[in-house]
Amino acid sequence: MENKTQNYTPEILKIIRSNTSPGIMRNKLEDYHENDLAEVFPELTVKERVKLCRILDLDMLSDIFEHTDEKEAAEYLNEIDVKKAALILSAMETDAVVDVLQMVPKDKKNLFIELMDDDARKDIAVIASFDEEEIGSKMTTNCIMIRENLTVKQAMSSLIDQAAKNDNISTIFMVTDKQTFYGAMDLKDLIIARQDQPLEDLIVTSYPYVYGNELIDDCIEKLKDYSEDSIPILDNENKLLGVITSQSMVDLVDDEMGEDYAKFAGLTAEEDLKEPLRESIKKRLPWLLVLLGLGMVVSSVVGLFETVVSQLTLIMCFQSLILDMAGNVGTQSLAVTIRVLMDESLTGKQKFELVLKEMKIAFSNGFILGVLSFVLIGLYIALFKGKSFLFAYAVSGCIGASLLLAMVISGAVGTCIPLFFKKIHVDPAVASGPLITTVNDLVAVVSYYGLSWILLINLMHLAG
Amino acid sequence: MENKTQNYTPEILKIIRSNTSPGIMRNKLEDYHENDLAEVFPELTVKERVKLCRILDLDMLSDIFEHTDEKEAAEYLNEIDVKKAALILSAMETDAVVDVLQMVPKDKKNLFIELMDDDARKDIAVIASFDEEEIGSKMTTNCIMIRENLTVKQAMSSLIDQAAKNDNISTIFMVTDKQTFYGAMDLKDLIIARQDQPLEDLIVTSYPYVYGNELIDDCIEKLKDYSEDSIPILDNENKLLGVITSQSMVDLVDDEMGEDYAKFAGLTAEEDLKEPLRESIKKRLPWLLVLLGLGMVVSSVVGLFETVVSQLTLIMCFQSLILDMAGNVGTQSLAVTIRVLMDESLTGKQKFELVLKEMKIAFSNGFILGVLSFVLIGLYIALFKGKSFLFAYAVSGCIGASLLLAMVISGAVGTCIPLFFKKIHVDPAVASGPLITTVNDLVAVVSYYGLSWILLINLMHLAG
Numbered sequence: 001m002e003n004k005t006q007n008y009t010p011e012i013l014k015i016i017r018s019n020t021s022p023g024i025m026r027n028k029l030e031d032y033h034e035n036d037l038a039e040v041f042p043e044l045t046v047k048e049r050v051k052l053c054r055i056l057d058l059d060m061l062s063d064i065f066e067h068t069d070e071k072e073a074a075e076y077l078n079e080i081d082v083k084k085a086a087l088i089l090s091a092m093e094t095d096a097v098v099d100v101l102q103m104v105p106k107d108k109k110n111l112f113i114e115l116m117d118d119d120a121r122k123d124i125a126v127i128a129s130f131d132e133e134e135i136g137s138k139m140t141t142n143c144i145m146i147r148e149n150l151t152v153k154q155a156m157s158s159l160i161d162q163a164a165k166n167d168n169i170s171t172i173f174m175v176t177d178k179q180t181f182y183g184a185m186d187l188k189d190l191i192i193a194r195q196d197q198p199l200e201d202l203i204v205t206s207y208p209y210v211y212g213n214e215l216i217d218d219c220i221e222k223l224k225d226y227s228e229d230s231i232p233i234l235d236n237e238n239k240l241l242g243v244i245t246s247q248s249m250v251d252l253v254d255d256e257m258g259e260d261y262a263k264f265a266g267l268t269a270e271e272d273l274k275e276p277l278r279e280s281i282k283k284r285l286p287w288l289l290v291l292l293g294l295g296m297v298v299s300s301v302v303g304l305f306e307t308v309v310s311q312l313t314l315i316m317c318f319q320s321l322i323l324d325m326a327g328n329v330g331t332q333s334l335a336v337t338i339r340v341l342m343d344e345s346l347t348g349k350q351k352f353e354l355v356l357k358e359m360k361i362a363f364s365n366g367f368i369l370g371v372l373s374f375v376l377i378g379l380y381i382a383l384f385k386g387k388s389f390l391f392a393y394a395v396s397g398c399i400g401a402s403l404l405l406a407m408v409i410s411g412a413v414g415t416c417i418p419l420f421f422k423k424i425h426v427d428p429a430v431a432s433g434p435l436i437t438t439v440n441d442l443v444a445v446v447s448y449y450g451l452s453w454i455l456l457i458n459l460m461h462l463a464g
Numbered sequence: 465m466e467n468k469t470q471n472y473t474p475e476i477l478k479i480i481r482s483n484t485s486p487g488i489m490r491n492k493l494e495d496y497h498e499n500d501l502a503e504v505f506p507e508l509t510v511k512e513r514v515k516l517c518r519i520l521d522l523d524m525l526s527d528i529f530e531h532t533d534e535k536e537a538a539e540y541l542n543e544i545d546v547k548k549a550a551l552i553l554s555a556m557e558t559d560a561v562v563d564v565l566q567m568v569p570k571d572k573k574n575l576f577i578e579l580m581d582d583d584a585r586k587d588i589a590v591i592a593s594f595d596e597e598e599i600g601s602k603m604t605t606n607c608i609m610i611r612e613n614l615t616v617k618q619a620m621s622s623l624i625d626q627a628a629k630n631d632n633i634s635t636i637f638m639v640t641d642k643q644t645f646y647g648a649m650d651l652k653d654l655i656i657a658r659q660d661q662p663l664e665d666l667i668v669t670s671y672p673y674v675y676g677n678e679l680i681d682d683c684i685e686k687l688k689d690y691s692e693d694s695i696p697i698l699d700n701e702n703k704l705l706g707v708i709t710s711q712s713m714v715d716l717v718d719d720e721m722g723e724d725y726a727k728f729a730g731l732t733a734e735e736d737l738k739e740p741l742r743e744s745i746k747k748r749l750p751w752l753l754v755l756l757g758l759g760m761v762v763s764s765v766v767g768l769f770e771t772v773v774s775q776l777t778l779i780m781c782f783q784s785l786i787l788d789m790a791g792n793v794g795t796q797s798l799a800v801t802i803r804v805l806m807d808e809s810l811t812g813k814q815k816f817e818l819v820l821k822e823m824k825i826a827f828s829n830g831f832i833l834g835v836l837s838f839v840l841i842g843l844y845i846a847l848f849k850g851k852s853f854l855f856a857y858a859v860s861g862c863i864g865a866s867l868l869l870a871m872v873i874s875g876a877v878g879t880c881i882p883l884f885f886k887k888i889h890v891d892p893a894v895a896s897g898p899l900i901t902t903v904n905d906l907v908a909v910v911s912y913y914g915l916s917w918i919l920l921i922n923l924m925h926l927a928g
Contacts, residue, residue, distance in 0.1 A: 008670060030668070031647075031668060031669045031670045032668070032670040033668065033670060033671055033672050033690060033692075035672070035689050035690045035691070036670065036672070067689070067691070159655070160655055160656055163652040163655050163656050164652075164656050166652075167650075167652065168634075169634060169651065169652050169655075170632075170633060170634035170651070170693070183495075186631075187633065187634070187651070188627040188628075188630075188631065188633050191623070191624055191627050191633075192624055192627050192628050204494070204495060204496070204497065205495045206472060206495045206496040206497060206500065207497055208497050208499070208500070224714055224715075224718065225499050225531070226497060226499045227499075227531070227711040227714065227715070228497075228711070229634070229693060229709075229710065229711065245693075245710075246693065246709075246710040246711050246713070246714055247691040247692070247693065247710050249710070249714045250688055250691065250710055250713045250714050250717055251688075251691070253714055253717050253718050253721070254688065254717050254721065257717070257718065257721035257722070257725065258721070258803065260725070261721065261724070261725050261728070261799065261803070262799065262803075264725070264728070264729070264799075265728070265795050265796055265798070265799030265800075266792055266795060266796050266799075267796055267799060267800070270803065277821065277824055277825060277828075280800075280821070280825050281825050281828050281829060284793075284796050284825065284829060285829050285832065287792070287796075288789070288792060288793070288829055288833060289833070289836075291788065291789065291792050292785075292789060292833050292836065292837065295784065295785040295788050295789060296785065296837075296840065296841070296844070298784050298785065298788075299781045299782050299784060299785045299841075300781070300844070300848075302780070302781045302782075302783075302784060303778075303781040303848075303849070306777050306778065306780075306781060309773070309777050309780055310774075310777040313770050313773050313774040313777070314767075314770065316766070316770075316773055316780045316783075317763050317764070317766045317767040317770060318763050318766075319766075319780075319783065319784070320759065320762050320763060320766060320783070320784075320787055320905055320909070321756075321759040321760065321762065321763045323784055323787075324755065324759050324762075324901065324905070325752070325755065325756060325759060328730055328751070328752060328755050329752070331729050331730060332729055332730055332731055332748050332751075334729070335725065335726065335728075335729030335730075335731060336729075336731070336744075339722065339725070339726075357741065357744070360741055361741065361744050361745050361748065364741075364745050365745060365748060365749050365752055368749065369752060369753070369756050372753075372756065373756065373760075376760065377760070377763075380760075380764070384764075384767075385767070437788065441784055441788070445784070
């Protein structure tokens with residue numbers, strides 16, 4: 001059989017477009033995963049979508065809408081009866097509901113919230129109270145919470161009561177009578193526990209937790225390290241609000257890294273294929289303007305060396321080489337430093353060691369590349385530019401030396417600048433890029449033309 | 465109370481270094497999360513670690529070793545009795561065992577495998593049979609599999625039997641008598657089911673799955689979309705081998721994005737803080753050598769314009785500006801294209817639209833920046849370089865025009881090159897960077913000096 005991604009869309013479409021009775025159609029469709037059903041939705045007509053929302057049960061519909069892009073979900077909900085839409089929203093994971101509601105026009109949104117059930121409304125209010133950057137905004141209230149002072153049997157029946165309404169059941173969270181977080185228990189331990197075993201035996205009281213108002217950036221590494229299927233989120237009174245599931249963690253890590261990646265490439269945010277032109281231009285222009293301004297600064301510094309170049313135009317041919325190499329080394333150091341800063345918090349000593357290490361790496365690589373350039377470029381000038389070997393190797397010596405110098409400084413700058421931004425609490429991924437390019441360009445220009453001026457023109461009196 | 469990351473290390477150390485009896489110590493330590501205990505391990509002496517391995521139960525120890533870096537885990541296992549070590553390994557998640565065993569010396573490794581229990585040995589063989597790039601290498605065999613033809617009651621007791629040994633229980637996978645994958649069931653549905661309900665009602669038969677030999681790169685997007693706590697992995701005969709959990713997905717997404725990020729920054733792989741100097745140099749040098757070679761090509765092309773520059777040295781001041789801006793635009797287009805290619809597979813039409821869109825964005829931004837440069841640089845030359853306004857604006861006109869031209873071409877190149885590499889099945893994130901820098905440099909140099917030569921020297925007969 002062919003070993004390829006299965007695509008259920010044609011099958012599902014066939015079922016929906018057949019003339020079978022609603023009951024049979026529902027039975028058939030329930031055999032598919034909600035994500036596969038969600039992928040069919042955009043292919044349907046409005047009429048077919050409305051029909052489907054009537055046929056499928058709430059549980060299935062809410063799962064389908066969770067797997068739908070929030071913008072599209074808002075659109076589809078607009079097509080159906082408001083009461084039904086409110087029911088679907090009430091059954092969805094709260095964090096997904098909050099995302100969808102953001103895409104719904106204000107008045108419709110208020111209508112939906114009014115029609116939703118009390119629990120859902122309360123949960124939405126809790127999640128909406130957190131800022132987008134805070135971990136609380138990504139949690140779900142869809143988890144099992146039971147009192148810590150029950151017996152194994154009571155705990156099991158409390159679980160069965162809650163399981164119908166809640167999806168994340170593999171870890172059970174224990175609370176005191178004041179809803180304060182007490183500990184956690186694996187469902188599997190409860191399942192295999194003897195009836196007379198004290199529940200206390202099963203509870204891990206030092207289970208990890210985070211506060212809802214912690215910044216995602218600050219706690220994501222910790223959450224990754226625990227690699228649990230769900231981690232509890234507390235409010236500032238240590239009351240259990242909800243959990244962050246590992247499924248949400250996948251999205252969070254993906255978003256977080258995607259953002260860093262975009263920033264690194266000089267975009268203000270991630271883009272996708274469907275985005276309108278204006279949006280894309282707006283995301284890219286700010287960086288380009290900053291870079292243009294900084295580029296002009298570099299140009300005016302190059303301008304200071306105009307007389308050097310006019311006496312020896314040959315040297316300007318290699319300017320791009322030195323600037324590019326310094327830029328490349330700086331980018332490498334920057335990327336490593338940003339990743340290190342993302343993963344761990346460094347002590348002063350570790351920071352110093354990091355800078356030292358980056359400089360050592362840059363020196364080693366710079367030495368190898370400098371020697372290579374000295375030999376090859378010297379040969380090139382002598383053979384193709386028809387200059388004497390003394391002249392050729394004087395120029396290429398200058399190139400090799402400034403390459404080494406520029407690379408070492410770039411390595412240091414590429415490490416220090418993100419460390420500095422981190423220190424002053426500015427996101428190093430955003431601010432470092434353009435500054436490093438500029439500083440490296442300046443360093444490279446000054447070291448190259450400066451060295452050429454001293455060595456070639458003042459000392460050796462070359463001209464060409 | 466202070467709203468900060470909790471650090472349990474001091475507490476745990478205090479317990480381990482106290483003089484309480486093993487039973488009480490175990491009781492106290494069992495209240496902590498395995499990840500927090502794992503973080504304490506490097507702080508302990510060898511003697512303390514050995515003691516801890518004697519005190520804690522297997523279940524706890526195996527979890528702790530799963531949360532330990534594989535290199536350190538191999539080291540610690542080496543400190544304790546081989547039989548005990550083999551027991552711990554037998555109880556660990558299979559994918560983690562495979563990682564740890566890779567760090568153990570050959571002869572010790574064989575000894576461990578020999579001493580492990582049969583099931584674990586078989587599971588390890590299955591996982592080790594997959595290539596590192598294949599999704600099968602990341603699965604765990606630690607899941608609940610039950611026959612599809614049971615009653616609800618039988619299913620429940622089969623679950624209880626397996627729950628003691630398996631951690632991932634929230635989705636239960638159904639197999640036929642030949643171990644062929646049949647479908648999946650939510651544990652919560654089983655828990656709330658009536659005893660006389662047919663099990664068939666609870667089973668989703670079109671549950672998503674992947675084959676073990678699918679490449680991670682190819683199936684990761686699909687796995688993300690389903691956002692399930694576990695997705696089954698089948699062999700080529702459709703037999704159920706194990707599952708990929710959402711906890712593993714977090715690591716996979718993290719690794720995958722980290723690799724892309726590193727490649728984008730011109731590193732051959734991700735680095736971390738502890739890596740020895742030689743390793744880091746080796747990871748970075750290959751790119752730098754390629755870039756040096758390509759940089760020399762650019763330099764020799766710049767060399768062709770030496771006479772243009774010698775007649776009008778002023779223009780070389782702005783070379784870096786145009787090269788940098790072309791590079792920045794190319795990087796933006798490259799980053800967007802790589803991300804788009806990672807997330808979706810494009811049709812020919814979509815590819816064409818993407819290139820067109822990138823060129824439109826580059827044109828819009830290029831136009832804005834070109835006009836700005838024309839105005840500002842003209843002013844700068846007139847005021848600070850003491851040239852006439854005609855001369856100044858002729859030069860800055862050249863700069864503005866080549867900026868626009870270079871940016872549009874860079875946008876197109878930055879999009880086409882990764883599309884091309886994807887087409888010929890070369891990873892676009894690796895190959896595109898250096899090629900794009902070079903092509904953009906060449907485009908920028910030729911358009912800038914070419915335009916200057918035609919416009920300023922041949923047509924206007926300027927010199928300076």
